[in-house]
Amino acid sequence: MCGICDNKVPNNVEELKIDRCDNINSIPYYTNLKELYIWRCDKITNIPYYLNLKVLKIIDCFNIKEIPYYPKLKKLVIYNCFNITSIPHYPNLKILYIGTCNVNTLPYYPKLEVLKIWNCPKIKSIPYYPNLKKLNIWYCSNIPSIPYYHNLKELEIEDCRKITSIPYYPNLKELLILWSNNINKLIVDNKVNITTDNDTIKLLCNFEASSKR
């Protein structure tokens, strides 16, 4: 049961959270809705188009197959929704968290600044995002490489076995590499704060950094 079942959601609602409701299979249209959070709603199959939606989080919803186009969407979180196989192009998206799902391809998002991907085995490449500042990739066994991102400041790679080298990012400040022993080529400046579980990477970093000076 939730506010929608109880008819307690006002028409002008701006933020709506639906937690563990087994009764509803769709969500009504709300003109002013800006943030929508759906968690463990097994019967919901689709979400309406909301003109003003800025934040959308969908977690543990196994029957949602598609997400509509939202022209103002800034933040999208999809976690553990294995029937979602694609995500639309959102011109204003700044933050994307996507985990444990069957999305095949990441679209081009011109304003994307933060990208976190974990356990998405169908994703085989990451596009170039001109404004990307923070990138986290965990347990993505089929991504073989990461593009060059001019503005990248933070990079975290964990257990991505196909990645063997990392491009030189001129604005990188933080680098974390865990359980990715295949990475053997890495060029960084001395200003980069590096954390890794692999001594080989560390030695190579220091060598490349000192030979660059």
Ligand SMILES: [Zn+2]
């Ligand atoms: Zn309900």
